Amino acid sequence: MTDDPHGETHLDGNAAAGTLAELFTFDVTVAVGRCAGCGRVSTVADTRSYLDGPGMVVRCTGCDSVLLRVVSSPERTWLDLRGLAYLEVDHVTEG
């Protein structure tokens, strides 16, 4: 979007929700995660996501560490969560 004075290319975790919905039976973007890099705890939606590369990369808003990576081939998907110390998921299901 040309209105963006910062010229940055990231969106947020909301933008990753569609891809993640293919993998999980719950909405990962409302889960709370802890960054294994800086320890920041935040909702997955409240992160920075980069969708334009060979795969999807979700980064911590605090320290830019990689929290999550997703690569999809026509046959399968790889998910790397090593940047998340944990994910906390409420049992209350969305409507």
Added chain:
Amino acid sequence: MSWRVARVSGLRDETPSARTLVLDVEDWPGHVAGQHVDIRLTAADGYTATRSYSIASAPDVERVEVTVERLDDGEVSPYLTRDVIVGDQLEVRGPIGGWFVWRPEEEAPVQLVGGGSGFVPLMSMVRTHAARSSSAPVRLVYSVRAPDAVLYAGELARPPGHVQVTYAYTRAVPEGWPDRPRRVDAELLAAATWPADRRPRSYVCGPTGFVEAVADLLVAAGHDPRTVRTERFGPTGGTR
């Protein structure tokens, strides 16, 4: 979550560059205001392109409306805003996103701040608010580059009850407008948004730079960061 077939049942031009698609979706489960859908297009040779679009309509049984802003160098938006005709079928996945949502059961004051086509999910909130006769008071700040770029201008000219609308025109103002073109700044937010002590739920959506600037200003004005929800909105998957 699987792809569903959607039939285009209506088209509405909102501005010279934005069009609303009315989609009838098979087995649509309904949505919550603020959510989006992914739309997938497939070429005859199997090539596919998927993009996310915010839902503009209030929740409905099997109908969902999305508003698409045309990016001239885009791959999907020119097709959706120029080539699609009523009766065409598209593939849709959704509704998506449980974070940037507003539910009409919530009674706290609502603060909406939208920039450009990032206003679309906020319109779903405004329409949901009206459809459900919510008593939550709503204030809306809409940053837009020029009068002819305002989405849903007719509907916003007579906003349903409890919604107070403030425009910030960033490049060109309407004739007789008392202000110069301006960006949303601390002064405008202080005048047009709920003070922090009313403890509103704030929703900020727009381009990344806009969202980060506005969210920082709201927090600086004393709003609890946990009450400020943001959605960054922009093109993906292409050349800049």
Added chain:
Amino acid sequence: MGLISRGFTGRRREGAEDLPPGQYLTHDFPVLAAGPTQRVPTDDWKFTITTETGARHEWDWAAFTALPRDEVTVDLHCVTRWSKLHTDWEGVSLDTLLADVETSAHYALVESYGGYTTNLPLEDLTDGQAWVAFRYDGEDLDPEHGGPARLLVPHLYLWKSAKWVRGITLSDHDEPGFWESVGYHNYGDPWREQRYWE
């Protein structure tokens, strides 16, 4: 295959006889981002080669740009399926950078400002196959495309040509990089269409 969208073709996908399988031609230079664009001032820039014994060879910007440079015209093949032909670069050959480096290592791990990594056999960096490039199309390399300097290994998919390169660690064992550790092929030869783990 999904439902065909009537009349949708997507961005013009031009084939050409001399393209690797599954690729199409582009005339733009798409920017692919896995993270924030790094903006490294050349005053702070350093490039370091570290060998398997821990010996370090380091260049600052002045020393690096004083090295003999090559002008090369190469084809780029991105794993996201675009190829761009006949691109003009200036850079320092890895043969030059490795000339005084004593090593018997077989593998290289390339590291970038911002934390990106990619791995490849050392033999793919030598014999005129790879450069640390700092000019593109007659101009200083833009940060969006990896400036001030990026690796250029055009015979492999473009994710191996790390942007904002800061160093190479030589080792006796192969360590998968940023994409190679999550599904992308360890070697990435576009002519054998080595996109993903097999």
